Amino acid sequence: MSKYFQIIHDILESKGEEYETRFPEVRQKNVFTISTLSHSSASQVYWKLKGNRGTFSYESITGKAFFEGRSKHEYIQKRLVDCITEYPLEFKTEKYKLIGHIDAIDFNEKFIMDLKTTKLDTLQLGRLREYVLQVGAYCKLMEIETGRKYNGSVFVLNGKLTEYELTREDIDNSWTIIIKRADETYQKLKELGQIRE
Numbered sequence: 786m787s788k789y790f791q792i793i794h795d796i797l798e799s800k801g802e803e804y805e806t807r808f809p810e811v812r813q814k815n816v817f818t819i820s821t822l823s824h825s826s827a828s829q830v831y832w833k834l835k836g837n838r839g840t841f842s843y844e845s846i847t848g849k850a851f852f853e854g855r856s857k858h859e860y861i862q863k864r865l866v867d868c869i870t871e872y873p874l875e876f877k878t879e880k881y882k883l884i885g886h887i888d889a890i891d892f893n894e895k896f897i898m899d900l901k902t903t904k905l906d907t908l909q910l911g912r913l914r915e916y917v918l919q920v921g922a923y924c925k926l927m928e929i930e931t932g933r934k935y936n937g938s939v940f941v942l943n944g945k946l947t948e949y950e951l952t953r954e955d956i957d958n959s960w961t962i963i964i965k966r967a968d969e970t971y972q973k974l975k976e977l978g979q980i981r982e
């Protein structure tokens with residue numbers, strides 16, 4: 786058996802903690818992810834209380850849903866030759882830090898993309914709203930970081946390709962909501978004794 790059996794085994798085995806392994810700072814109680822906050826403040830609190838996402842069985846790791854989602858992302862990301870992919874962002878306050886990774890960003894066009902591989906046949910409005918919050922917050926963070934305005938779109942791949950282009954209003958609203966949720970998360974974790982000032 787070659788040494789790569791163990792290496793591939795470990796890659797599959799650590800899938801459940803993939804994000805934590807690649808970005809260990811997310812294990813800190815006061816580091817929140819924009820993608821989780823775009824779902825809700827409660828989910829961010831949940832993950833902080835739970836610790837990590839646990840390990841998965843081979844069956845679930847190699848199951849269709851995970852690989853389909855990842856492979857669609859990676860197939861497209863590799864071919865977006867004018868873009869930087871998995872571009873990291875952060876926003877630090879005195880209380881907490883927000884982090885995020887942009888699926889693809891075109892610095893010349895000042896354009897941000899997030900790919901979504903939802904299995905829903907008809908995209909639910911609630912779900913789309915979450916996606917918009919995430920991309921909107923990324924756009925705003927790029928603006929804060931560079932002083933230039935960024936636009937962005939959500940691309941949904943679910944049998945067909947749909948684009949949702951964010952408006953300026955979407956972007957400003959998203960940032961307000963994400964910061965509000967981050968404040969709530971911080972407050973809740975403090976009440977639960979998870980964070981000390």
Ligand SMILES: [Mn+2]
Pocket residue numbers: 858888899900901
């Ligand atoms: Mn994505």
